[in-house]
Amino acid sequence: MSNLLVRPTLPDEQGRIIEITPASAGWKYVGFEVFQLQPGQVLEQETGDKEVCLVLVGGKANISTGEQHWENVGNRMDPFEKIPPYAAYIPNDSQFRVEATTALELAVCKAPGFGNHKARLIKPDERKCSTRGHGTNTRFIQDILPDNEEADSLLVVEVYTPGGNWSSYPPHKHSEDNLPHESILEETYYHRLNPSQGFAFQRVYTDDRSLDETMSVENQNVVMVPEGYHPVGAPHGYDLYYLNVMAGPKRVWKFHNDPAHEWMLK
Secondary structure, eight states: OOOTTTTTOOOOOOOEEEEOHHHHHEEESSSSEEEEOOTOOOOEEEEETTEEEEEEEEEEEEEEEEEEEEEEHHHHHHHHGGGGOOOEEOOOOOOOEEEESSSSEEEEEEOOOOSSSSEEEEEGOOOOOOEEEOOOOOEEEEEETTTTTSSSSOOOEEEEETOEESSOEEEEEOOEEEEETEOOOEEEEEEEEEETOOOOEEEEEEEESSSEEEEEEETOEEEEEESOOOOOOOOOOOOOOEEEEEESSOOOOOOOOOOTGGGGGG
C-alpha cells in the first residue's frame, strides 16, 4: 500500500477514524483528523502550538472555546447536499469543546499558529462558491479558509467533482519556494464518494518521477501530498467530494501547472 494513502479505522474511544500528524506524515506543517461522533458525544482538545479549523462535514454540534460558545451549529447532514458547511477557527494556546447534537462527521484541521487571530465561527453565507474548468474538467469549489481570510498557516477548501470528471487538473504542484510564481504547501485530500461504495483515482508525481504513485481512493480515504503534481479522477456514476487542508512556510497559494499538460488551458 502507498505511504501516501491513509484509510479510516474503526472509531476509537473519542470517535477518531483518521489521524495524521506531521510526525506520521514525515513533513512539517499539516495535521488532520476526522471524528465520527454520536449525539451527546463530546470531543475536547487543547490546541497547543497549532491553530485549528473545525469543519462540520455533516451533522450539528455545540462548539465552545474560551468565552465563545456557539449553539447547535450546522446546516447539512451530508456533504453531498452541496451547500457550504459551518466551520470554526480556534487559535493556538487555546482549547475547544465539541458536543454532537446529531450524528456528526467532524474534520479537525491543524497547522502552526502564532497567536495573531481570535476564535470565530465561519458561517456558510460568508463563503465564496465558484466553478472551475469546463467540460469533463468542471468542478465546484467552496472556500472555507482561503488565503485572503485571517489565519496564520491554514488554508481549507471543499471541492465537488461530478462523476466522469477530473479535478486538480491539469496537474499542478505547489512544492517550490519560487514566489510570486509558486509556493510550498503540504496538502491532504479527505475523500468522500457518493454512492459510498464508489472509488476514485489520484496520482502524485514529481517532474523527475522520483515520486510517482497512483492510488485507488475509496470513501473516507486521505491522500497526503508532500510535493509534486496531484490530479484526481472520478469514475462515471460516482460523485467525489474532497476536503483540502494546506499549510507551508508562507500562507500563499501559488501553483505551477505541469508544462506537458498546460496546453489545454490555452
